[in-house]
Amino acid sequence: MSSSPEPTPLWDLPEPKAEPARKAKPSRAKTASRRGAQNPAPENPVARIVVDIPLTHLDRTFDYRIPEKLHETAVPGCRVRVRFAGQLVDGYLVERADTTEFTGKLAYIDRVTSSEPVLPPALLTLCRSVADRYGGTLSDVLRLAIPSRHAKAEGEPPAEPAPTPEPPETTAWEKYQSGPAFLEAVAERRPANAVWQALPGEDWPRRLAEAAAVAASAGRGVVMVVPDHRDLTRLHDACVSLLGADSVVALIAGLGPAERYRRWLAVLRGAVRVVVGTRAAMFAPVADPGLFVVWDDGDDVHLDQHAPYPHVRDVLMDRAHAAKGSMLVAGFARTAEAQFLVESGWAQPLVAARPELRAAAPRVTPVGEDFDVARDEAAKAARLPSVAFEAARQSLAGGFPVLVQVPRRGYVPGLACGNCRTSAHCRRCAGPLSLPGGLIDGAPRPPACRWCGVPETNFHCAACGSVRLRAVVVGSKRTAEELGRAFSGFPVRTSGATEVLASVPGKPALVVCTPGAEPVAEGGYGAALLLDGWALLGRQDLRAGEETLRRWMAAAALVRPGTEGGRVFVGAEAGLSVVQALVRWDPGWHASLELAERRELGFPPAMRMASIEGTPDAVAGLLDDLALPESGEVLGPVPLGEVDEDGNAERERALVRVARPDGKALAAAVHAAAARRDARKASEPIRIQLDPLELI
Template sequence: MTTTRSAARVPAADAPVARVLPLLGVPHLDREFDYRVPETMSADARPGTRVRVRFAGRLVDGFVVARTDTSEHAGELAWLERVVSPEQVLTPELLALVDLVARRWVGTRSDVLRLAIPPRHAAAEKSVPEPEPPQGGTSGPVEIPEGWADHPMAARFLDAVTSGVPARAVWTVPPGRDWAQSLAALADSVRRRGLQVLLIVPDQRDVDRLTAACRQVVGGGSAGRDLVTDLSAGVGPSARYRRWLRAVRGHARIVVGTRSAVFTPLPEPGLIVLHDDGDDSFVEPRSPYPHTREVAAQRSALDATPLLLSSVDRTPEVAEYVRSGWAHEIRPEPGVIRALAPRVVAFTAADPVQARDVAGGRTRLPAVALTMAREAIDVDAPVLVQVPRKGYIPTLLCGSCRAPARCRRCNGPLRAGRMDAVYGPVDLACGWCGAPESGFRCVACGSRALRAGVVGAGRTAEELGRMFPGVRVRTSGGGEILDSVPASPAIIVSTPGAEPTAEGGYGAALLLDSWALLGRPDLRAVQNALRLWIGAASLVRPAADGGRVFLSADSDSPVSQALVRWDPQGWAERELADRAEVGFPPAVHMMAVDGPATALAEILTALEVPDEVEVLGPVDLPDGEELPGHDRIEDPERVLLRIPPSLLGAVSTELRAVVVGRSGRRNTEPVRVRLDPIHIG
């Protein structure tokens, strides 16, 4: 750290002007300001370093963006007050990505930089060795890594990656395949060519699993510790910054992290891998609320870094990448999926009593599910029971087919102002555009009946314990999540996403209370349900080894058939086509603007958008949504902008200009802007 006293300040002989981006956090001040560089700081105040400058009478943090000989500012320039660190953490590539994210998601660069660069710790900088020269790798034909031999396109993808071609691929993990081991082997193959690999996963549990697999595949011991590092908030600020520096200085060749790791600048980038893009954890809860998948895609397009999107399922967003040719699919050989998948049995309505019980979310199991569980226990195999337990969320569903009730005008979710004991929903209106609905008719089956959907499940573990006396019943979820279970008779009751792996695979899986997931008031409810079902079913043994899965959803529904046939790709393609027909993401972009009614009215008056952009609302802010830090706002509202993809850049620029203009005026009410929020109804 370098400082200088005012009396001793002499301008630097070379490039005496520093263009600094202060971290002020307000839109109208999201720009560079020029400062004079003292000669005593000239060697350390390089582009990309952290500095302290005086702004409006107070010291603030900032980054040097550039050094120049002259300034366009006509007045006298203030001096740099301090160089916090000579470490050039804001690389040109990272700055370009930060600029892009701030523009696209209508945010400020200071907010993005707080996501991208961890806080500094001086001791960590001293403990990490200086950068080494670029590492050379092996030459010759690329060897197929373990677990990829049955994927013919894997060799071509690796050839492209190691040749510097900006290849982009999509991989759907086959059932029963250990995704962590497969990705670790792929990353090690790229590392051996002298390149760095960035692996991004949803949460700490996945970080631990993937990091262990990577360290094992590179040789374990000291080699594993030196070559593989993990980035996550759970390790503490000092350790996280030290590990981040090891990646930035090129010592760590394989980097595993959660969502903010997508910004990590690597001196020798070879491949970015993002696993399970459908997980809600990839949505940044802080401004400007970017989605990690989209940031990874933008980074790949910006600096030509190869990208692999892997998952057990397929989201419509990734299906759009494949459909448009932006990414190519890495498929296994024919017959691999059928050989590895368990046998899936979905519920049928042949027995009306059982159909009503399962659809209503009760915990009583139909005979076919009980038989599967008993047969698995008889061969000393554990049984997985997946039960969603998310509390109570009232929604409106069709009373006949239980499809979500939708608005005839914009396809938004219908909501009831109140529920009457005799007449049912009263004051029925759209949750997006606010249009009243006086004559509801289900678009799926034509029924006029409505019912309230309830998300939640009872004391499942206790009930199963009474059904299977003498069999151990364990739970996974909430405060206690199991990592793995032995190959012995047991019933594991798990919430979605908390399923432990089983040695040798589960003998059976029972996916209960399906309508609790399908009936959520969310555009992505069905997509999320299929993702959770496939994630659990993939832990079951192959059908040839007796693996069975029971799904308590109607066997005639497309999402049930996707699981029965183990075809998440086909479902995603159909879902993409359906969303395009009704104007839902990713066929279009949805921009949600939340805030007080007066602020939204002001924005709508000032906003000039093309005629192709549809303005929906304002309506009341949906239940469960909150404006962080703005507790004084009464009755917040929401406006949705439905934007064709080709116009997103223009609309983001226009909306950002309006936000900047409001920011420059005092006493303006705050608003929140989010691009493609995952919960829009």
């Protein structure tokens, strides 16, 4: 029987082996540093980056180092991602260099988003010029000029460049004095600038397509910008019929991100020479541009509502000057800005001789209506005098449509006291009252507030106590209803707001529209009735007269010539300069009067002006920090909107104006003041706009 071994005494046990000392783990920061160790690019390892940060005091380039792995893809003009203030932000690589003035350690570019050079040197120079002109930042302008990236469209192979077209037939331009000379300069690649006043009834899309074909046949690019998609469709169709679909591309925001980026890349890569589009097309990067065109430059949609608020006309002028190309400001009417270009000698007027004008223009008859009678709903006959009523009936009997322009849309947009004409307001929220239209149990609906929607069944004027109401301006729908009863048997169509018609057939019908929504009629309208002219002329706006004439002429240009029975009736006093300009069809004369008044009042374009809007403290702070040139003058600030009992308002606006030669100094001063404000991290928002359209 075996016995268990005796236990070994503790003092006889071998000593435990000492464990080797563990090495301390490196910190996460050091590990990440070793993992991210990079070598700089072998050539020009310094990248100058424009970061996409809308802060004025950061409006410059920043130097970064290019890693060796991105040496081939980091090309000038490409999109990159960099770390800025601890965050990854987008940017554009504008230049590669061998050295830097930065004395610290440069950070590396995180990655190249796309190696497509979407910011070529010419576009970069243009964007910098626009930013300097309007006192804005380069990143804001780049956001307007370069569309968002779409990877699939970018990966598609580039299209073959369109062939050079043959010179077109341009005999129709011979009707305009200096017209052939302008096209000759374009064909010979000589810079020429002109302001074209198109004849009424002119096929202006065809004329502009001919000018574009002249430039394209000389091997140069073309950029043409129009106000809306209806004009764009007409112009694009005219260019395609003359140049072919492969030579023309249309750029418009409604295309969607993929298609828009695809077309923009086709322009960038030189596949097409002619670009037509709406406002965003003013930055289209065409190769070797030789002709820039803006149609109807007085339309307010040509002013971008994003900072720094550039205008199409001014941007295209800068491009024409930089590219030594030609500029054409075109339209039926003429703005004070276009007249300034003519009087300064920068541009030549392209106008037709008086015999050509008399043969093309409709017969214009002013039917001056009294201000009070025109607003009286009980005197409906005054809105359509007997002479205009008879002309409309003759046009319908002759087989032609009749255009009726009404300044407002809707049923009855505004109501006033029937006794003292004080505006009618809601007793609950002080909002404006209007008639919604329609019936309730066979009776007309009562007035209702346009703000809160509560009906007002027991109206009493706050000023005189009267219970009577009258229409301030009868809208397009109410006018269509009245005309439908007056011209029974003929269809009535409306165009405006979300129901804009592009064209109507050349058949007897009444077409009621708001200004700017006039559809084109096949063969032209037999007559046009421009109602409630006082509503357009009475607006509190410095450009009220200019804008009214532009809208009237756009409608009257769609009417058949007076030699063929075309008639235009305008509801305004014959003695007004705006009415006389329409009767004589002489917008240049009216533009010269407008420009003379602007010079006397000290408003653009005779002077450069900046509008500063914000809270009272923000406006006051910026004005105190603004270093103006000697010609600088501050107007205001004045309150915007309603004020309290102490006369204080939540927002104010100040106007700063300088002599035109000091325009660059004003832009630089505004930029510097905004930069210091951003550097102080001011929290109150403020809006700065140079040469605003609305001053009053």
